[in-house]
Amino acid sequence: MRILIVEDEPKTGAYLKKGLEESGFSVDLAKDGGEGLTLAQEESYDVIVLDVMLPVLDGWSVLKRLRDTHATPVLFLTARDDVQDRVHGLELGADDYLVKPFAFVELLARIRTLARRGPPRETERISVGDLDIDVVRRRVKRGTVRIDLTPREFSLLQLLARRQGEVLSRTQIASYVWDMNFDSDTNVVEVAIRRLRAKIDDEFAVKLIHTVRGVGYVLEPKEAA
Amino acid sequence: MTLGRSLGATLALGFGATLLAVFALVGTYVYTGLERQVSTQDDFDIVLAARHTRRLAGELDSLDAVRAHADRLTSQVLGNEALSLAVVDGQGSILARHNVERTALGDLPGTAAGASSPALPVLPDAELFPPHATPVPANERITADRIATWTADGGTPVRGVVAEAALRDRTKIRIAIARNMSDRVELLDGYRDKLKIAGGLGALFAMLLSYWLIRKALAPLREIVANTGRITVDKLDTRLDASRAPRELTALVDAQNAMLGRLQQAFGHLSQFSADLAHDLRTPLNNMRGATEVALARPRSTGEYQALLESNLEEYDRLARMIENVLFLARAEHPGFVTRQRAFDVHDELERIAGYFEGLADEAGSMLRVDGHGRLTADLELFRRAVSNLLANALRYTPAGGVIVLRVDETADAVYVVVSNPGEPIDPDLLPRIFDRFVRGDPARSGGVPGGTAGLGLAIVRSVMELHGGTARVESDAAGTRFILTFIKTPTA
Numbered sequence: 001m002r003i004l005i006v007e008d009e010p011k012t013g014a015y016l017k018k019g020l021e022e023s024g025f026s027v028d029l030a031k032d033g034g035e036g037l038t039l040a041q042e043e044s045y046d047v048i049v050l051d052v053m054l055p056v057l058d059g060w061s062v063l064k065r066l067r068d069t070h071a072t073p074v075l076f077l078t079a080r081d082d083v084q085d086r087v088h089g090l091e092l093g094a095d096d097y098l099v100k101p102f103a104f105v106e107l108l109a110r111i112r113t114l115a116r117r118g119p120p121r122e123t124e125r126i127s128v129g130d131l132d133i134d135v136v137r138r139r140v141k142r143g144t145v146r147i148d149l150t151p152r153e154f155s156l157l158q159l160l161a162r163r164q165g166e167v168l169s170r171t172q173i174a175s176y177v178w179d180m181n182f183d184s185d186t187n188v189v190e191v192a193i194r195r196l197r198a199k200i201d202d203e204f205a206v207k208l209i210h211t212v213r214g215v216g217y218v219l220e221p222k223e224a225a
Numbered sequence: 226m227t228l229g230r231s232l233g234a235t236l237a238l239g240f241g242a243t244l245l246a247v248f249a250l251v252g253t254y255v256y257t258g259l260e261r262q263v264s265t266q267d268d269f270d271i272v273l274a275a276r277h278t279r280r281l282a283g284e285l286d287s288l289d290a291v292r293a294h295a296d297r298l299t300s301q302v303l304g305n306e307a308l309s310l311a312v313v314d315g316q317g318s319i320l321a322r323h324n325v326e327r328t329a330l331g332d333l334p335g336t337a338a339g340a341s342s343p344a345l346p347v348l349p350d351a352e353l354f355p356p357h358a359t360p361v362p363a364n365e366r367i368t369a370d371r372i373a374t375w376t377a378d379g380g381t382p383v384r385g386v387v388a389e390a391a392l393r394d395r396t397k398i399r400i401a402i403a404r405n406m407s408d409r410v411e412l413l414d415g416y417r418d419k420l421k422i423a424g425g426l427g428a429l430f431a432m433l434l435s436y437w438l439i440r441k442a443l444a445p446l447r448e449i450v451a452n453t454g455r456i457t458v459d460k461l462d463t464r465l466d467a468s469r470a471p472r473e474l475t476a477l478v479d480a481q482n483a484m485l486g487r488l489q490q491a492f493g494h495l496s497q498f499s500a501d502l503a504h505d506l507r508t509p510l511n512n513m514r515g516a517t518e519v520a521l522a523r524p525r526s527t528g529e530y531q532a533l534l535e536s537n538l539e540e541y542d543r544l545a546r547m548i549e550n551v552l553f554l555a556r557a558e559h560p561g562f563v564t565r566q567r568a569f570d571v572h573d574e575l576e577r578i579a580g581y582f583e584g585l586a587d588e589a590g591s592m593l594r595v596d597g598h599g600r601l602t603a604d605l606e607l608f609r610r611a612v613s614n615l616l617a618n619a620l621r622y623t624p625a626g627g628v629i630v631l632r633v634d635e636t637a638d639a640v641y642v643v644v645s646n647p648g649e650p651i652d653p654d655l656l657p658r659i660f661d662r663f664v665r666g667d668p669a670r671s672g673g674v675p676g677g678t679a680g681l682g683l684a685i686v687r688s689v690m691e692l693h694g695g696t697a698r699v700e701s702d703a704a705g706t707r708f709i710l711t712f713i714k715t716p717t718a
Contacts, residue, residue, distance in 0.1 A: 081552070083563060101545045152580060178581040182610050183546045186617050191584035213531065214538030 001046045001115050002026045006036030006062065007077070008054050016049065019104050020111070033057025040066050046115045049107075052078045052089070060092055067093040073114040077102075103169040105216050112166070126161045129221030131200070131208055133161055142204055152177060153196050160209065160219035169216040193217055233439040241432030248424030256420060260413055267384065267404055268369040274301045274308060275367045275388050275402045282390040282398060288314050291398060295321030298400075307408055311401045320398060360399055361388040382406040445470045449478060461489040494661075501663035502551060505680075509540040550681040554662065557688040564604040564692055571599045571633040571642065578612050579631055582620065590625035591646075599635030601712055603693055611689040611697075612642065614682040615708045619646035622706070642710040651701040659699055660687040686710070 003025045007013040010031075017027045028043065030036035034056040040048055048066075052059035059076055066072070073095045078085055081099040089097055096110050126133040130143045138154055140147045149157060155177045160168065170189040174180040177192075193209060201207045210218050278301045285291050291298070291312060298321045302308040309324035361371050372386045385403030392398060449465055456463050464485060467478040513536075520533045556562055572595060579593040586593050593616075601608070612631070619629045627647040634641045651659065663680040683697075686708075690697040695712040 082556075101541065101548075152583075174581075178577070180581055180609060180613065181606060182613075183549055186582070186585055186620070188581055188585050191588055195584055214535040 002028070002044065003111065004028050004030065004036065004039055004043070004045045004048045006030045006033065006040075006048065006054060006059070007051045008032055009051070012051075015104075016107075020108075023108055025111075033059065033062045037062045037065055040072065041069060045072055047111050048072050048074045049111070050074055050076045050094075052076055052080075052085075060088065063089070063092045063094055075107075075110055075114060103171065103215065105167040105169045105212075106172060109163075109166065109168070109172060126158070126164075128161055128164050128208060128219060129206055130204075131161070131221075133158060140200075142200065145203075147199050149196075149199060152192070153199070156192055156196055157200065157219075160217065163219075165218065165220045167212045167216045167218045173217070233436050233443060236439050237432045237436035240435040241428045244431045245424065245428040248420075248427055252417075252420035252424055256413070256417055259416060263409055263413070265369075267406070267409065268372050270305065270308065271372055271384065271386055271402050271404055272367055272369050274310070275361075275386050275400060277301045278310065278312070278400045278402065279363075279367065279388055279390040282312070282392060282400065284393070286393045288320060288392070288396055288398070291320045291392065299323035302402065307405045309403050309405070313399050313401075315397055315399075359387070361386065363389040363391045363397060377405075382410060442471070445474060449474065449481070453481065456485070458492065461485060461492055498662050501680075502547075505547060505663065506544065509543050513537045513540045547681070550685060554681065554684060554688055557685075557692055562692060564607060566602050566604055568600055568602045569605055569608075571601050571635075571640065572597065574605070574608065575612065575631040575633060575642070578609060578616060581613070582616050586620060586629065589620055589623070591620065591623045592628045593631065594628055595631045597633040597635075599633040599640045601633075601635075601640045602715075603712060604689075607689045607692065611686045611710065612644065614686050615644040615710075618682055619644055619706070619708075622646060622648045624648055638714050640712040640714065642712070643707055644710075645705055645707040647705040650703060651699070651706055653701075656699060656701060659683055660697060 001024075003020055005013060005016050005020070005027060007016060007029065008031055013029050013031070017029050020027045028039055028045075030039050033054040036048075036050070036054070037057060040062070050059045050062060054062070057065075063074055063076070066074070074093070075096045075098065076089050076094045077098055077100060078089070079100045086097055095114055098107055098110065124135050126135065132141045134140075135158065138151075140149055140154070140157065156173065159173065159176050168176075171183060173189050173192075178188075193211075197207075197209050201209055206221055208219050208221060210220065210222060212218055278298050281294075281298055281301070282291065285294060291314075295312070298312055299310055302310045302323050306324070310322060311319060311325055312321040313319050361367050367386060367388050371388075372384055374382065374384050377383050382405075383403050384406055385401060387399060387401045390398050390400055449470065452463070452465050464482050465478045467475050467482070470478045516533055516536060520529065525533075575595045579595050583593060616629065616631070623629055623646040629644070629646045632641075632643045632645070634643070660683050662684040687697045690710055690712075693712055694715075695710060698709050698711075700707045700709065
């Protein structure tokens with residue numbers, strides 16, 4: 001998948017390029033609005049990550065001109081999270097936005113969603129390694145052992161399992177599982193993960209839930225290090 | 226752009242115009258009065274002279290006697306240079322005359338000014354007097370209303386009367402008395418000019434005087450302006466002196482002083498806030514800087530580098546959260562802040578929030594209980610944020626085994642949400658400031674909590690309540706601490 005980053009701040013551009021490349025994307029980096037618009041019009045990208053404050057041509061102008069000819073999904077980055085600013089971007093045809101500072105995993109998740117175009121398919125059964133989740137009957141098994149979960153624990157596990165292999169930030173988890181859409185000042189998510197782990201992983205040799213230090217959590221079958 | 230007119234100039238001009246109008250009215254009145262008085266006097270002189278002359282003529286026997294005693298007749302107008310007299314017989318021959326060159330009477334053919342002609346000419350009536358000056362018959366009393374006005378050659382105004390008189394031999398003669406009015410016109414014109422000049426100068430003087438008085442009266446205002454102009458942010462404690470301002474301006478001065486007081490307080494809060502914020506930003510920055518410097522001082526294992534980065538990431542999160550909270554507070558104070566209000570069941574919402582914190586409470590050995598019922602119309606996101614902040618706060622201070630209660634009560638006009646927890650009472654000195662920014666119950670402790678709100682949690686609660694037109698207050702005693710949110714119900718039309 002090809003991604004275009006239009007970002008004038010060298011450090012931001014560099015880490016975004018590096019991070020996205022390491023996540024398996026092919027990334028082009030444009031240093032100003034003019035170059036970005038040219039690349040966006042001439043090349044074919046799956047997602048464009050667009051900074052708003054840009055030299056030569058600002059992000060809004062790039063977006064406006066791009067939308068005359070292209071429908072490429074655009075995610076814009078802004079340091080100002082005024083409601084008006086966001087509304088303006090979305091009205092101009094942006095598909096999503098992130099306010100700086102943002103968690104990189106959050107950006108990754110948004111880009112994947114945009115590239116996928118459409119919600120992930122809701123399956124009735126999810127399997128990860130020997131973990132088996134029956135979404136309809138809300139039953140969880142590891143191998144042959146049945147595991148009892150509270151409704152919240154089940155929601156958390158289901159979220160991690162649907163996004164298996166993908167790192168989820170604490171903010172994302174709080175938002176999906178509890179509908180808490182603000183940065184919590186507590187370690188609620190850590191506690192919830194710890195409790196889920198106690199039921200899912202503690203008794204088993206193969207651990208499924210892994211902490212990506214400082215970033216978030218990922219569910220994948222991996223031998224404990 | 227329009228410039229405001231000067232108050233002083235406007236008032237002075239107004240006074241001047243008013244005075245000018247008053248002077249004009251008074252002047253006209255005085256002038257008219259004088260004019261009337263003078264003309265009455267003159268008419269009286271004319272009538273009197275005519276009457277005397279007629280009476281004298283009546284004592285004379287014949288035209289010859291008239292000629293002989295002409296000086297007796299003319300003596301009637303002696304002593305008044307403006308008066309002139311002519312006496313003619315029935316054929317128009319002049320029998321006596323005096324001073325006629327000063328009036329129309331002097332313009333008779335052959336009687337040019339200065340010429341003395343013994344042979345007096347005969348004249349038709351029409352040439353002696355203007356046509357409208359019909360003679361007063363001999364048997365009729367001479368009155369002022371018979372006086373006629375005409376203009377002599379050269380434009381000299383003249384007033385006069387013509388009367389018939391009967392001599393003893395019943396011969397009719399005519400007597401004409403006229404007065405040259407030019408001295409009167411001169412007098413009245415001069416008087417009028419003096420009135421105009423005096424009035425104009427008076428008005429001008431009044432204008433200047435009032436301008437000066439107004440400027441003097443407005444001096445305290447200029448002083449207020451000057452003093453206000455000297456107030457800068459570092460001199461917000463300046464107050465204007467109300468005692469030196471006139472009564473009309475004390476209200477203004479008081480209002481300005483009150484405004485200054487509010488500004489000073491708000492500014493003080495703001496600078497305190499900035500200082501606190503900068504201070505709070507230093508701690509995480511210092512942690513990162515120190516840890517990074519130490520780490521780079523010599524080669525480390527990968528594990529150590531990872532630990533450093535992870536620790537830094539925690540600090541970044543803390544900084545980001547702090548900025549987010551500060552921005553939230555700043556935006557909430559902005560009048561344009563939009564809340565998306567909708568009705569919801571408070572009990573269900575409290576259950577949800579309690580569910581979110583359940584694990585945390587469990588680990589801390591406390592219990593969460595939700596009580597009561599009520600429905601509320603509010604911004605759900607902000608409501609969750611406020612209650613979550615209160616609950617997080619309660620969890621921090623509840624001893625193990627304590628029960629934290631989330632309670633909702635609905636009355637006819639308000640919905641109360643109470644978060645109560647057992648624990649040590651809050652320091653009474655702290656209570657009034659507890660909703661202020663960067664105020665912490667225990668600075669040493671909560672400052673170090675990773676992901677703590679850095680003393681902004683309760684400030685956000687208050688902001689949220691203000692956005693809903695409600696209040697947040699706290700009670701703390703031996704029984705525990707209760708945070709009470711009051712949402713006032715707005716009557717639904």
